[in-house]
Amino acid sequence: MTSLAVRPDSGAAPGSAGRPPDPLAVLLTTLDELETLSRFDVEPAAARADAAAATARELGRPDLEQRALLAAADLMRRRGAVAEAGRIAQEVHRWATEARSRHLIARSSFVLTAVFQELGDLAGALEHAVQSVDLLDDDTLPALRVDHLVRLADVLGLSRDPAAPERYATVLRLAEDLGDVDRQLRILNNRAYTDTLAGRFADALHFSTRLQDLAAAQGIPLDVGRLDTVARALMGLDRLDEAEAALAPGLAPEVLGSSHDGDAGADYLLTLAEVQRRRGAVDAAQATLDECVRRCVEHGLTSIRVRARAEQAELHAAAGDHRAAFEEHKRFTAELVEQQSAQRESRARAMQAMYETTEARRQSRRWRELSLRDPLTGLHNRRHVDDELPRMLADGGQVWVALLDLDHFKRVNDTCSHAVGDEVLRAVAGLLQQAAPGTGSLVARLGGEEFLLVLAGVDAGTAARHLEQVRAAVAAHPWGPLTGDLPVTVSIGAAGTVDVPDRTAAQLLGRADARLYRAKRGGRDRVVLGD
Numbered sequence: 001m002t003s004l005a006v007r008p009d010s011g012a013a014p015g016s017a018g019r020p021p022d023p024l025a026v027l028l029t030t031l032d033e034l035e036t037l038s039r040f041d042v043e044p045a046a047a048r049a050d051a052a053a054a055t056a057r058e059l060g061r062p063d064l065e066q067r068a069l070l071a072a073a074d075l076m077r078r079r080g081a082v083a084e085a086g087r088i089a090q091e092v093h094r095w096a097t098e099a100r101s102r103h104l105i106a107r108s109s110f111v112l113t114a115v116f117q118e119l120g121d122l123a124g125a126l127e128h129a130v131q132s133v134d135l136l137d138d139d140t141l142p143a144l145r146v147d148h149l150v151r152l153a154d155v156l157g158l159s160r161d162p163a164a165p166e167r168y169a170t171v172l173r174l175a176e177d178l179g180d181v182d183r184q185l186r187i188l189n190n191r192a193y194t195d196t197l198a199g200r201f202a203d204a205l206h207f208s209t210r211l212q213d214l215a216a217a218q219g220i221p222l223d224v225g226r227l228d229t230v231a232r233a234l235m236g237l238d239r240l241d242e243a244e245a246a247l248a249p250g251l252a253p254e255v256l257g258s259s260h261d262g263d264a265g266a267d268y269l270l271t272l273a274e275v276q277r278r279r280g281a282v283d284a285a286q287a288t289l290d291e292c293v294r295r296c297v298e299h300g301l302t303s304i305r306v307r308a309r310a311e312q313a314e315l316h317a318a319a320g321d322h323r324a325a326f327e328e329h330k331r332f333t334a335e336l337v338e339q340q341s342a343q344r345e346s347r348a349r350a351m352q353a354m355y356e357t358t359e360a361r362r363q364s365r366r367w368r369e370l371s372l373r374d375p376l377t378g379l380h381n382r383r384h385v386d387d388e389l390p391r392m393l394a395d396g397g398q399v400w401v402a403l404l405d406l407d408h409f410k411r412v413n414d415t416c417s418h419a420v421g422d423e424v425l426r427a428v429a430g431l432l433q434q435a436a437p438g439t440g441s442l443v444a445r446l447g448g449e450e451f452l453l454v455l456a457g458v459d460a461g462t463a464a465r466h467l468e469q470v471r472a473a474v475a476a477h478p479w480g481p482l483t484g485d486l487p488v489t490v491s492i493g494a495a496g497t498v499d500v501p502d503r504t505a506a507q508l509l510g511r512a513d514a515r516l517y518r519a520k521r522g523g524r525d526r527v528v529l530g531d
Helices: 023-036 042-058 062-078 082-098 102-118 124-135 142-158 166-180 180-198 200-219 226-238 240-251 267-278 284-299 300-320 322-354 358-371 382-394 409-416 418-433 460-476 506-523
Strands: 399-406 441-447 450-456 489-496
Touching: 023 062, 023 142, 042 062, 042 460, 062 082, 062 102, 082 102, 102 124, 102 142, 102 284, 102 358, 124 142, 124 240, 142 166, 166 180, 166 382, 180 200, 180 226, 200 226, 226 240, 226 267, 240 267, 240 450, 267 300, 284 300, 300 322, 322 382, 322 441, 322 506, 382 450, 382 506, 399 460, 399 506, 409 418, 418 441, 418 450, 418 460, 450 460, 460 489, 489 506
Parallel strands: none
Antiparallel strands: 399 450, 399 489, 441 450
């Protein structure tokens, strides 16, 4: 096979000396450009990729046709067709493996890294990211090498791997040596963003400041996504006035209306609303959030709309309307669970479309099981409860359903960090699993800080004693190393089939929810089983 490292001879540029351009040289140049474009309009690039594939077929170069197909697949992914992009990338990867084409294996792994990342499989993404870097040829175009290294750093950063900062530092130096400002800006933004995820807000601020300085020096305005990154770093350090000032340039219509992430600026507005609310400007925050919600509805931005509900609950609380805050939080929790289930189902379908062999069936079963699990705690989720609870009720024995909600959990997130909050949720999940009586019980996380415990085959007295033991176990757990002086307690509301003669899951959950609300109003850190 002809090596893919072939480049047009420096003395035979396309069309030089009055000769017609060499089709092979033109094709190689086109493929190099498609693989290294940092900013582009998707539709023209897709047309160029399709034309390159047709030219490669005419020239009898299947290796170059595969490169063109892969470029087209990456563009499909950017348009949202993740499953189809993954299927094509898998086919190219198999072809390249059989043909022993290092470049194509590296490039197909590069695309598959992004596919698996978007499907939420960071382990699969990391495997392909490592391969995409390891198999690059020595004469790979420098810009292409930077892109592969950035994608590996991004996966490590999203996985909160301690190796991510050094990876970003290495690839940033390469981009600086190239003088490639676009790639430098992307690296600085991604480094700052993943630092905020890991709770390294001082580091995030350092790199977001470098991002601002470089953009200003080059006369490049920051889009709303990058402004959001800057503000998130400042918010993490409680520098709210500066965070609002950093977001201000995004309010210009020409900036807010040109979000590259397809969110029409809604995500940016949600961050701005949070900053305004935390600064005490409740009316301004409400107006900003209303505009965010309007854009979510107009553009079908379900994920951001769900998060906007959580912010609306915070705004109600800030305005002193705690009942409205509680109701909005319940809506947020319900929609979040529904969204997570829908996302997992979508990922399962995408994974199944990517594989067409026994591996496809194995992966499908795996994703089906994952769709029934909460990714943070490993507990079953609301979808599993909806499937399982009616079956448990149909067995005819006594069943008790308990809703458990962590008290003042927002203080843990705000005071200690969301990372600590996640660790608290995992610890509570572990305590609930340890406390589960075994056969006939079900433990699930419904979303946020709300859990569910189902006890089957026990009477009211046994249920009361068991739930009191659960409450006491959470309160007595040594939380100090995680939360310092902040206590972690749980309120519990429970209802049994003795309360609901027709044994419907909806009525049981509704009765338990009402009793949970009574437990909250009654002072928290308590169990309410009766009216």
